[in-house]
Amino acid sequence: MAEFLLGAAAFVVAMVAVGLLRLLRGPANTDRMMAGQLLGTGGIAALLLLAAATNIPGVMDVALALALLAAFSSVAFVMSAS
Amino acid sequence: MTLELVFDIGLAALVLTVATWTLLARETTAAVIGFVAYGLLLTLVWVRLAAVDVALTEAAIGSGMTGVLLLTAAARLRATEAVANAEQPGATLRVVAALLCVSVFAGLAGIVLLLPEPGPTLAPQAAANLGSTGLGNAVTAVLLSFRAIDTLLETVVLLLALLGVWSLAPDRVWGGRPGPQGNVQRDGVLVFLAQLLPPVGIVVAIHLFWVGADAPGGKFQAATILAAMWILAQQAGLTDAPPVDRRWLRLVLVAGPAAFLAVGFLGFAAAGAFLAYPAGYAKPLILFIEAALMPSIAATLALLVAGPPARTEPP
Amino acid sequence: MNTATLFGVVAAALVALGLYGLIVHPQPLRKILAFNLLGGGMFLIFGVVARRGAAAGMGGDPVPQALVITGLVVAFSATALAVALVVRLFEETGRAILRSDVSTTEREVDGES
């Protein structure tokens, strides 16, 4: 089961990595921020899967902190852009 | 085992790609978005290196706080980008810089590859002395007991940085509130988020603070989350940054380091050395220091993001 | 090749990349960004050393890990100060360039008039 969860985490990170092409390509900065947002969600999912696969204590708290701050940089981006 | 290596290699390639792009991006705002992504990826790397405490700090400060700070500054300085970009350095400088960087890479990579085997470590000593602190998290024990002087100086550095930022204010606005005026167009969606998130954030911060004694977490991570919640409320216009000359604000900023110092001097009387904890009282004293530091650090971090005072109260 | 060695080499590359950006980029804000990139790589080297020191039931040596936590916070405060300096420079002169001769020529013009 640990293998499967780790594989799923790897797949999510790979998907998000492909999504980062949007970060490189743009065209607008809003599109780039979307790629960042997807990376955030994917990172949370990968962390949850890693936490279940490896049993390192506290990884779940990292995911919790990321989820709490997920909107933080996007809000700053929108507020400063307007 | 091999699957783990595939995961790591993919992650490594991603980190390098995003870092390179952050350097090459034409627009600063785009580069900062790349930097936020870089911080998120580093968080995953820290988890892979079994440093969960660091992963938490990286997620909160390295990516979140620094990202917000730089995004705001990039928007502020957008008008200057064209002029500054015209000043591209010559080919010679580029080549010399590239050569320097390649040799730095070679040197560092060599050092990493030639590190002694097995790696030197203080983990057994830390584990052996963990009992005397009453803590379960060795990183917290290092931060607040074995190397407490580092942490004390760090809190002072934070305060000094804030003093430096504040001292950049022009005389006419000294004592005013930080941040540009008219930044408070109330946005329904944002207000909703800023009303809903802070209570949850405070609960999570207290949770991180509390488990920090025995599991990954602690005052820095908790303080960063508190600071982020305060900044969010300011962005939504629910509250305003306080004027920097308020006495209560100064008290909040100084209380943490002052309590830390007081406990340090108490060490002379009670245990014979600066920052030594009397036997049996280590854990309560450490918790007291952490509890005192948390609001101070949170306020300092949030005010560092807010910047120097920029407007005075209308008389 | 294990996890620690792999990320050690990545860390060395990140330091080099950050250093290059720090030297070559003309914009101060981009220099600050490159400096943070460099810092991330440097901290990662500490993390690799810590990981290699895994012993006594711990995933890594706690001392370098604690140093990195301190370092991250200090790096943030240094970044905030640097950003405030650049913004103030912009408010004062209307531009954000580090070249020193710009202000010198302006001063000479003032002296002649």
Add this chain to the structure above:
Amino acid sequence: MTLVLDILTVVAVSAGVFFFLAGTVGLLRFPDSLSRLHALTKADNLGLGLVVLGLLPRADGPFGALKLIAVWLLAQLAGATVTQLLARAARTAEPQE
């Protein structure tokens, strides 16, 4: 019972991961910002939600399960807000699209 729960984990996590694939494809292939945003929310909500659902049987105790659900709810809240804000920013930035 464990087998049933394991199957639930595998199915839900696989489905969640599939939505990340869908989100990425949409983010890359859709022609304009607003429809790309639409694709993004699928990964945000369903992808993460199904991964959380799949991991619930493996959570350590009720507190762990609560944390998992809290992570999902927070991501939902952040996703919903950010989508609104980004959509507005995208509309003002490129009104011709």
